[in-house]
Amino acid sequence: MFTAGYISQQALNGVVLGSMYALLALGMTVIYGILRLINFAHGALITLGAFCFYLCLTLLGLPFIAAIGLVMGFGALMGLVLNAAAYKKIRGGPEVSLLITSLGFYIFIENLMKLIASPQPYAFRPPVFLSQLNKVGTVTFRTIDIFIILFSLAIMALFTAFVKKTKLGIAMRATAESIETARLVGINVDRVIAIAFILGSAIASITGFMWGAKYGQISYDMGFMAGVKAFVAIVVGGVGSIPGAMLGGFILGMVEILSIGFLPPGFAAYRDGIVFAILILVLLLRPSGIMGRKEEVHV
Amino acid sequence: MLVSRIKRQLQVIIPVVFLFLILGLASTVFNRYIIHIITLAGIFIIATVSLNLTNGYSGLFSLGHAGFMAVGAYTSTLLTFPVELRKAYDLLLLPRILGGPNYQWPFLPAVLVAGLLSGLVAVLVGAPVLRLRGHYLAVASLGFMVIVETLAINLRWLTRGSIGINAIPHYTNLWWSYAWVVVTLYVIWRIVHSSYGRAMMAIRDDEIAAQVQGINPFKYRLLSFAIGAFFAGVAGALYAHLTRAIMPYVFSFGLTFQIVIMLVIGGAGTMVGPVIGATLLVAFKYAMKPLEESLRLYGFTELIYAALLILMMIKRPKGIVSGERQLLIANKAGLYLRKAMHSLRLDK
Numbered sequence: 276m277f278t279a280g281y282i283s284q285q286a287l288n289g290v291v292l293g294s295m296y297a298l299l300a301l302g303m304t305v306i307y308g309i310l311r312l313i314n315f316a317h318g319a320l321i322t323l324g325a326f327c328f329y330l331c332l333t334l335l336g337l338p339f340i341a342a343i344g345l346v347m348g349f350g351a352l353m354g355l356v357l358n359a360a361a362y363k364k365i366r367g368g369p370e371v372s373l374l375i376t377s378l379g380f381y382i383f384i385e386n387l388m389k390l391i392a393s394p395q396p397y398a399f400r401p402p403v404f405l406s407q408l409n410k411v412g413t414v415t416f417r418t419i420d421i422f423i424i425l426f427s428l429a430i431m432a433l434f435t436a437f438v439k440k441t442k443l444g445i446a447m448r449a450t451a452e453s454i455e456t457a458r459l460v461g462i463n464v465d466r467v468i469a470i471a472f473i474l475g476s477a478i479a480s481i482t483g484f485m486w487g488a489k490y491g492q493i494s495y496d497m498g499f500m501a502g503v504k505a506f507v508a509i510v511v512g513g514v515g516s517i518p519g520a521m522l523g524g525f526i527l528g529m530v531e532i533l534s535i536g537f538l539p540p541g542f543a544a545y546r547d548g549i550v551f552a553i554l555i556l557v558l559l560l561r562p563s564g565i566m567g568r569k570e571e572v573h574v
Numbered sequence: 575m576l577v578s579r580i581k582r583q584l585q586v587i588i589p590v591v592f593l594f595l596i597l598g599l600a601s602t603v604f605n606r607y608i609i610h611i612i613t614l615a616g617i618f619i620i621a622t623v624s625l626n627l628t629n630g631y632s633g634l635f636s637l638g639h640a641g642f643m644a645v646g647a648y649t650s651t652l653l654t655f656p657v658e659l660r661k662a663y664d665l666l667l668l669p670r671i672l673g674g675p676n677y678q679w680p681f682l683p684a685v686l687v688a689g690l691l692s693g694l695v696a697v698l699v700g701a702p703v704l705r706l707r708g709h710y711l712a713v714a715s716l717g718f719m720v721i722v723e724t725l726a727i728n729l730r731w732l733t734r735g736s737i738g739i740n741a742i743p744h745y746t747n748l749w750w751s752y753a754w755v756v757v758t759l760y761v762i763w764r765i766v767h768s769s770y771g772r773a774m775m776a777i778r779d780d781e782i783a784a785q786v787q788g789i790n791p792f793k794y795r796l797l798s799f800a801i802g803a804f805f806a807g808v809a810g811a812l813y814a815h816l817t818r819a820i821m822p823y824v825f826s827f828g829l830t831f832q833i834v835i836m837l838v839i840g841g842a843g844t845m846v847g848p849v850i851g852a853t854l855l856v857a858f859k860y861a862m863k864p865l866e867e868s869l870r871l872y873g874f875t876e877l878i879y880a881a882l883l884i885l886m887m888i889k890r891p892k893g894i895v896s897g898e899r900q901l902l903i904a905n906k907a908g909l910y911l912r913k914a915m916h917s918l919r920l921d922k
Contacts, residue, residue, distance in 0.1 A: 361884050372892075378883075380880070385873075510709075547724055552721060
């Protein structure tokens with residue numbers, strides 16, 4: 276049963292799922308790093324992105340590139356709106372109210388989608404050139420798999436470069452260190468946070484498209500579990516570390532696919548349980564995640 | 575000495591008697607549907623008040639409450655399920671240690687066992703997990719909830735998997751529900767106003783300062799987690815015997831977040847807040863239901879609910895009843911109570 280072909284097939288699936296988790300975790304960790312907010316609304320943006328793409332491509336018949344651009348633009352706009360509508364006003368209050376607000380946004384968007392698009396899942400067809408079947412050696416894959424991996428890697432590379440090299444990226448890291456100090460040295464904190472939301476949300480909405488294209492269907496509640504697992508990826512990788520978040524995403528995707536592919540058939544249904552069991556295990560062994568810095572407690 | 579003790583006890587007994595008088599009145603005035611909603615509100619009050627001990631007073635941000643409710647609901651269901659129906663429902667007969675194959679547990683002991691088992695699970699889970707803090711604990715406890723749900727779906731021989739169990743004996747009524755509300759409120763109130771409660775709040779406010787005072791944070795955290803879980807288990811058991819059908823997905827994200835939201839809206843870290851939060855949100859949900867169904871806009875209630883939630887967080891992030899307000903309300907209530915006792919000549 277476990278031939279080389281089967282193993283590499285599963286590994287490919289793991290990498291594909293892992294890249295999507297990594298993308299989500301990337302956007303979420305930047306926001307978490309600055310605001311200490313587990314942004315559940317991030318999951319809603321996955322749903323919005325997927326439906327936006329469906330609208331553009333299937334219903335309006337726009338070309339693929341234009342649809343991708345529109346989806347990212349729409350995601351960015353939504354990020355901006357969410358930030359301006361509430362997060363900005365609540366900042367500095369108790370952490371739990373930020374969390375509840377993001378939960379409120381998630382519930383709002385999910386139910387709005389349920390009202391607009393009906394609770395039934397939609398069949399999601401990526402453009403023809405992406406659903407082509409290819410065969411290399413023993414591994415069969417669709418072009419979309421390669422597209423997801425390459426596109427994710429490109430986004431991650433760009434984002435890392437942005438955070439490392441550009442002035443804005445450095446300002447973002449400084450704000451994550453300490454909002455107060457960043458403000459003292461003349462960084463426009465409001466702008467930096469707004470941009471973090473814009474980037475994170477644009478990436479999340481494009482992940483929505485990938486998710487739909489990979490699994491062939493979209494529904495009003497598709498984003499929730501993905502969003503929660505993205506946060507798990509952040510914690511596994513180490514809170515506050517961008518490479519950690521990406522690593523955590525890949526690990527999570529791999530573990531999930533491998534627990535389906537290699538455990539006895541009866542265990543496949545335990546996949547979510549296994550993911551969270553690993554999370555708890557990682558937290559117990561390394562409370563600050565794989566690449567996270569140890570949190571110091573000041574008196 | 576004796577007189578003051580009696581007076582203090584009267585301050586507890588009078589509101590309780592008053593509550594049950596109102597409930598008695600309600601049970602004659604309202605129809606069965608409304609009584610069902612009031613009973614359900616009682617169950618949510620138990621869940622929210624118990625979550626308040628961990629999330630409000632001890633500063634542990636737990637998202638695992640639905641998991642403990644699931645443990646309680648399944649335990650009580652399996653203990654009290656009618657023997658003659660067990661075969662038809664593919665449920666196990668009770669082993670000899672639990673009374674043997676022909677034994678069906680009465681309600682009260684089953685609920686107590688459900689609570690105790692939840693508490694035990696909380697100790698086992700909490701012992702490693704409570705060393706984490708803040709959002710790490712939130713995610714780990716959410717993970718616990720997902721694991722419980724996954725087990726409930728997959729251990730088919732025990733729980734019948736995702737189809738769930740129905741035809742559960744209908745035991746929970748208005749009186750059971752509110753008797754447990756009173757017990758929960760009383761126990762939590764006594765804990766909060768004891769040295770245990772003060773230690774928990776000290777840890778919440780500043781862990782290191784509390785340690786300097788000689789308080790062992792871990793011990794108190796575990797205690798509050800386990801007691802919270804005990805009442806969550808009770809709430810779960812009551813829920814199972816009210817709705818008469820349980821499925822794994824009932825005890826999932828939706829329920830956990832609902833309880834957390836009730837707590838935050840009401841006011842975490844206060845005695846009155848969670849009661850108000852739970853009552854308001856249950857009332858809101860069922861008040862909106864007829865509107866939603868007549869408009870055929872499913873999801874409309876949640877939409878408004880979420881909008882109100884966000885608005886609430888912007889305007890009043892500490893909830894309806896914040897600490898200072900609670901003091902005001904408590905003083906006023908105490909004043910009225912004393913006046914009432916005075917006019918009844920009970921204070922002599």
